[in-house]
Amino acid sequence: MKEVRIEEGGHLGPIDSSLTPRYAGPATFARLPRLDQVSHADVAVVGIPFDSGVSYRPGARFGANHVRESSRLLRPYNPAQDYSPFAAAQVADAGDMSVNPFNINEALEAIEDNALGLTEGGTSLLTLGGDHTVALPLLRAAKQRAGEPLAFLHFDAHLDTWDTYFGAEYTHGTPFRRAVEEGLLDTDAISHVGTRGPLYGKKDLEDDRRFGFGIVTSSDVYYQGVKEIVAKLLDRIGDRPLYVSVDIDVLDPAHAPGTGTPEAGGITSRELLEIIRGLRGTNLVGADVVEVAPAYDHAEMTGVAASHVAYDLVTLLAERASNDDDAAAAPERR
Template sequence: MKEIRIEANGKLGPINAAEIPRYAGAATYARLPRLDQVQQADLKIVGVPFDSGVSYRPGARFGANHIRESSRLIRPYNPAVDLSPFEHIQVADAGDMAVNPFNINEAIETVQQNALDLTADGSKLLTLGGDHTIALPLLRAASERAGEPVALLHFDAHLDTWDTYFGAEYTHGTPFRRAVEEGILDTEAISHVGTRGPLYGKKDLEDDRRFGFGIVTSSDVYYQGVTEVVDKLRQRIGNRPLYVSIDIDVLDPAHAPGTGTPEAGGITSRELLEILRGLRGMNLVGADIVEVAPAYDHAEITGVAGSHVAYDLISLFADQARLANETAAGSGA
């Protein structure tokens, strides 16, 4: 079947849904071109089908393709930010990394090296997990590319700064503790957003504060509102290189049942999208969406949420490029 795509500003965009039904054709993210179909890409979407680091329900290894299938309804214009993101940056789907499911240490090394290889040409990554273990190698690569420790916004029901599980240092509950220990995070600009639920003890919070994390709980989002939360996050991060890591369980199970460790009392998909939109103009260097587990996702609710979160992240990258181009044009560069 011949692909009929939308093209604008020299960018090859999604398959034209007015010519080919949304349910037909290859299931790349938003039916965008594959990486081998474009000469270059400003933003690469890559899947990491890995969930060997989970501590409860597995299944996130199927998350990337679930998000892709759910993204067939994505349209090219984002009215929430008045932007057609695929016109400002070339976005392409780079497929999935081949990651060893039986060796976590090897898997982490593979993800890190693949991330470095994919960004060697100056492009950026939006990664679809997989479980949250993969955030550590992705942060290593982002910090190396930035040439300095990066700021972090971590959206999650959980802290993910625990030390070990069953003696294992690398799991989906430990990546940000390891990242702090390795010096790849700017500890003056790291925050959790949407945390809630029971902990193992008060020491969990004490350790987290010692690492430098600020915490915006799901209750804070409810009582303070999106605007105040965004203002606080922007003040904390400033113009530092920013990595955004989103565990889909930051959403209440009503909005994201398809995940491995659900917790009651989460934020809504609307609140998450509005917080992301409030990050426009920030120095975004990479992002991931993890812990989508389709086996528990009745009616594709979680997949749809994940696909729209990815779309708003893409819009952030595109708006960043648009602002940079306008600044360059204004300076005559």
């Protein structure tokens, strides 16, 4: 059966849900076209079905397709940002990367190579995980494309700056220690948001502070409010190229039970979405949403939350791409 898609602004958009029911047809992200159905994508959504770096509950390898299924209800106009991302830029689903589940080092190399290939023509990536191990090679690729260390916002219940697990350097609890060591991040502009829960010791916080991270706990969000938190984050980020990584366990388990390492006392989905929307106008160059584990997701709550987080990040990336195109097309000032 022929797909009937919305076309607006010269871009091929989602399947028209007034003609094809939302529950029918292939489950690409937001029912968008596949990458092979368009000549170029300004923003590509790509999955990484990999969870060999987890330290507790597995299952995030199935997260990308779970988020896609949960995204069927997303619509072309984003009223919270007063923006139509699929009309402003060409957004497409690039499918899944193929990575080795039995060799973490080989998987990291494949992810970096795939990310560099997908961004070769100026495309920005929104990645659906997968466990948080995948963020390291994505940061490597994003830093190479940006040509300078990145500002970084890390939404997570956990610091993910531990050194090793069972002697392994590359796990879902170590990526941002490695990222600092490798010089991928601008340590004047990096922050955790939503952290909480017990640690192995006070040294965890001391190490984190030494790496340059600012910490906004879930309690800070509760007591200070979203507007104050956003203002502080924007001041720290400035106009640097920004990468955003969202571990869905930043949300309280009441909002996102389907994840591998849940912690009580998290932020709400509303707070997370409002903080992300507050990043509008920043120099966002890439983002990921990870650690969605559908086996534990009651009533698809986690998938729905993750799909909306991804949608708002795609909106930010699409607006930046559109602004870049407008700037490139503008006549040179004399």
